[in-house]
Amino acid sequence: MGIQLWLMLDLVLSGLALGLGWAAVSSRDSQRSVVFFIAFGLLLAIIWARLNAPDLALAEAAIGAGLSGVLLLSALRDEPAAAAAGDMIRGPKALLVTLLSLALTALFAWVLLQTLDVADKVRMADQIAAQLPNSGVTNPVTAVLLNFRAYDTLLELAVLLAAVLGIQALGPARPPYRAAGPLLGGLIRWLVPLLILTAGYLLWAGAHAPGGAFQAGALLAAAAVMLRLGGDPDAGLPRPRVQRLLLVAGIAGFLLVGIVTTAIYQSFLNYPDGWSGGLILLIETAATLAIATTLALACIGGRPAGWEPAESGAVPTRQRESK
């Protein structure tokens, strides 16, 4: 009885995921697409939970459903003409794209079936569990992200930095929102402190429970976005100079630790015994601040006021005021 019920649950979840995904890309107007995309993100978070992956569910709920939703809804608000028009591929191009997508799906399915048949299976999970006591943390996801594959995480942070630089190169920031009334003000007054507190909790708990730098950073960014929705054009972020420092803080933390370990042990990011836990927490804190600033700046969109380039000779306005 139990097995059939789980199967039915999985079938409904997969069917819903496919249906929402199809609806998101095939809707005629952008409003519907955005709503279906947010719903898709929520459903993905539930699917990760069903697959016993709470870290992924946390990240998906925070970034995929929450922050992406804010980003898309702000874009809808700022471009109502584009929202009404929709942007669909039609005719023979659509047929070609459909066929190529189906071919890609068939390829992935074939690859998956092939790998399931491999006789001499090496289970990564067992290897990670064997090495876990040496890693400095007890959460296997954090151990992989910050210790066994720390180099990959360093490069991920570099990708995030490149993304936000690209967003800022597009032009000036989106227009700010009007000041919050009593209703939104009341919501902000308890939601923002709670978001910051939960971010701190997830950062600390990442060592032994689901959590970590990405989830904590996303929650901090959600707090910044809340402040911006309430009328603060800088989203509660500090001065531009400090923002620039925060953006590179994650990569800087990794590089600092890497350079020190290379100097002492001739091996990049090879944490010394007994220091792993502390070093991981240090790097995760820096990464949290970097990820939060990155996501907040991405949601602000474009170059915020006060980031004028140095050649113009103008002192950034925020700094002028704060002198």
Next chain:
Amino acid sequence: MLDLFGISLIFIGIGFYAAGSIGLLRLPDIYSRLHALTKADNLGLGILCAGLALLNGGLLYAMKLLLVWLLVLAASATTSHMIAQQALRRETN
């Protein structure tokens, strides 16, 4: 015995979620649909949390579920009001 009580509370809670869904589909305009939604938020989630708290004993678990429920209550109360205000603004413009 406690288990039976807990599981029936869960099913009652899901009944309120169903009521919210059906209301969302069948009611005529956005205000009444908002009203249906809050039934799911308040009663559905609350009774479901009560049932889950009974099934998993322990005060800490129950307190965590209570916190989640209170958060959802506070958040959905404010956002429902904001959505209704926006809908009214659009109608009168």
Next chain:
Amino acid sequence: MTLSDSILIATLLLLITQVFGLLRAVLGPSLQDRMLSVQLLGTGGVALLLLLATLLSVPALIDVALVLALLAAVAAAALTRRGKDGA
């Protein structure tokens, strides 16, 4: 029928009510109506996560439910905020 089977049936029923709620996202004439259906999916998602926490014995899913509740509030606030010139 064991206890976890009953909870599983409850989860399945809840998921089906969410599917019906999503029909409003397809139909609803305005953006607000569609977002109402996403709101329902948000609180439904919280309930599903709490049920899965008991089913799979993963207490961390309660944290996920907390985060989902908070972020759903942020997304709903983003829906209703107007620009400087009002919309």
